[in-house]
Amino acid sequence: MKIRLRLVSTAIAGSLLLSAIPLASAQSATSAPVAASAKLADSLKAVTFTSKQIEEKNEAFEAKLQIPVASGLLDKKFEAKLNASIEEQAMNALAELKEQSATDKTEAEKDGYEFRPYYLDVSYELKSDGGSASKGVLSFTVTTYTYTGGAHGSAFVDTYNVSNGAAAQTLTLDKLLGAGAKEKANAAVREELRANPDNYYADSVKTFKSISADQTFYVSKGIVYVLFQQYDLAPYAAGIIEIPVRSALSLKPSKAGKAGSTGYYATTKGVRMVPLRAVASAFGYQVTWNGKASTVQLARGDKSTQIVLRKNSFSLNKSAPVKLSAAPSMLQGIVYVPADFLSRILELKVSISDQG
Numbered sequence: 001m002k003i004r005l006r007l008v009s010t011a012i013a014g015s016l017l018l019s020a021i022p023l024a025s026a027q028s029a030t031s032a033p034v035a036a037s038a039k040l041a042d043s044l045k046a047v048t049f050t051s052k053q054i055e056e057k058n059e060a061f062e063a064k065l066q067i068p069v070a071s072g073l074l075d076k077k078f079e080a081k082l083n084a085s086i087e088e089q090a091m092n093a094l095a096e097l098k099e100q101s102a103t104d105k106t107e108a109e110k111d112g113y114e115f116r117p118y119y120l121d122v123s124y125e126l127k128s129d130g131g132s133a134s135k136g137v138l139s140f141t142v143t144t145y146t147y148t149g150g151a152h153g154s155a156f157v158d159t160y161n162v163s164n165g166a167a168a169q170t171l172t173l174d175k176l177l178g179a180g181a182k183e184k185a186n187a188a189v190r191e192e193l194r195a196n197p198d199n200y201y202a203d204s205v206k207t208f209k210s211i212s213a214d215q216t217f218y219v220s221k222g223i224v225y226v227l228f229q230q231y232d233l234a235p236y237a238a239g240i241i242e243i244p245v246r247s248a249l250s251l252k253p254s255k256a257g258k259a260g261s262t263g264y265y266a267t268t269k270g271v272r273m274v275p276l277r278a279v280a281s282a283f284g285y286q287v288t289w290n291g292k293a294s295t296v297q298l299a300r301g302d303k304s305t306q307i308v309l310r311k312n313s314f315s316l317n318k319s320a321p322v323k324l325s326a327a328p329s330m331l332q333g334i335v336y337v338p339a340d341f342l343s344r345i346l347e348l349k350v351s352i353s354d355q356g
Helices: 038-042 076-111 173-177 181-195 276-282 340-344
Strands: 008-012 015-019 048-057 061-071 118-129 137-147 154-163 217-220 223-228 241-246 248-251 272-275 286-290 295-300 303-308 329-331 334-338
Touching: 048 076, 048 118, 061 076, 061 137, 076 118, 076 137, 076 154, 118 217, 137 217, 154 217, 173 181, 173 223, 181 223, 181 241, 272 276, 276 286, 276 295, 276 334, 334 340
Parallel strands: 061 118
Antiparallel strands: 008 015, 015 248, 048 061, 118 137, 137 154, 217 223, 223 241, 272 334, 286 295, 295 303, 329 334
């Protein structure tokens, strides 16, 4: 699935804020606290996972389960309940498959038609590790794939989002996105449906009303993604659909207008120059530096572009090159591009205020 990230950049309180949806104020640009305290969040260790592996097979079915077992949450009671709940759900799925496959195989033999063995696969993926770098947000997905005959099987993804603290809590969109979380998510979904209509049902823009009360979502690198199951918004081939609701990256201006590792600076002509790797990586681009050629390659999905240091010529996917407000530069070993590179080349909506 092709996902277009929408970027809004606003200078607020002396910083350049990059976000995947419009933010009304500095307050709305800040996620709700998810750790017990700032001091605690700074000392959190990453939560680790091991797998409880179960494999079973007979003439009626085959099952391969990798059940995640979390370790390292500060709240051990919450951790135990979480692990028990995930294992119970996986084992229930296995028990149901065993019973159904045995019954259907018997019926097939009785009626004289071919029976194809059923299949179950349970796997997981860690999205945010709950440590200090993740601001205490633990987020992971558990995918259950089943095949019970027909042309193909089906997958269902459960998501788990937890605030890692002395008293762990299940995180909600409201806690992560603040006031108006549901409408922020709805706006992001509508924007994606309008931007890439060929990826979804023909009437999806009209038929989509709202995310559900128990909408699945996960958090990865500070970005909240709402997740839609197979057939929710598109045909089977589209798979599980993930739409970014919000990504926030705060870039503070460097002191005395000089370049910094995560700061932007202004040229003598007033052009804001942003650190390419920090910004592009935050929005899912793979960044590759070629020192011999003095070039940087960016790639994400079907989008790619290459920039050449000190050459004011930019293009996307080999389109006709254009000139921007400044050429790429390197200061203190960091490559910078003009802010209009984000809107005109990466096709992200950008609005920068005059406030420093």
